[in-house]
Amino acid sequence: MRTVIFDFDGTIADTLPELVKVLNSLSAGFGYRVIAGEDVKRIQGIELVQAFKELGVSKLKLPFFVGKVRSEINSRMSLMKPQKGIEEALLSLKKKGFTLGILTSNSRANVNLFLKGNGLDFFDFIYCGSSIFGKGKVLKRLIHSQRLRNEEAVYIGDETRDIMAARQAKVHVISVSWGFNSENLLSSRSPDAIVDSPKKLVRIIERLYG
Incomplete structure (x- = not known):
């Protein structure tokens, strides 16, 4: 088969356009700067774990952060x-x-x-x-x-x-x-x-x- x-x-x-919006909406709460055009290209060129490190998300907060991003993305499905x-x-x-x-x-x-x-x-x-x-x-x-x-x-x-x-x-x-x-x-x-x-x-x- x-x-x-x-x-x-x-x-x-x-999903990328909405992902960027979600990451920016969470930036204040997780203490990292808003992502601009060149930031997106750089993040696309590195591994996922490294991308989270680039954002400045601590290992302690990572599970909660990932869950929050996933939840926000799921809620925006009708926009994609x-x-x-x-x-x-x-x-x-x-x-x-x-x-x-x-x-x-x-x-x-x-x-x-x-x-x-x-x-x-x-x-x-x-x-x-x-x-x-x-x-x-x-x-x-x-x-x-x-x-x-x-x-x-x-x-x-x-x-x-x-x-x-x-x-x-x-x-x-x-x-x-x-x-x-x-x-x-x-x-x-x-x-x-x-x-x-x-x-x-x-x-x-x-x-x-x-």
Whole structure:
């Protein structure tokens, strides 16, 4: 069963603009300065943990901070739009017979609301509950629960932690450069491929499965 598993935030949904707004809204409470344009580019070029350090969030406050950011992002789901070209890519993959799934730390209700509201009802399963620092274990559980063979699954994500999760779960991984992490940073973690458009993503997936 040829299965394509997508990360949600940043890969399917364009969450970055709202993420920046959320981070800026929390800056006073957590004691860091407001993020400007160049700050966003710099944060995109470093690992997630390092990004939090750059903001000046202490390790003690980090779990609460992450929870607060996630809660605020989830509450803004109705304001977000799909990444440009992703609808056409998903439709193309579905027509070609691929099984499509989502792995996300977002809530099922939020994801379903977004998908239905934007005409992206193409997915065969949605697997929720991934930890921000433990995606590998959750991806392994997903593979097991869906009874997938590792060589038949590919994970699509926009962060270095998606690459590490796929390696831990022993599945193929394709990185997309239109999300949170920069192409240079993604390349440093050696995914199976990096693409800069949904159209190219479809071609690479087809090539991967021969």
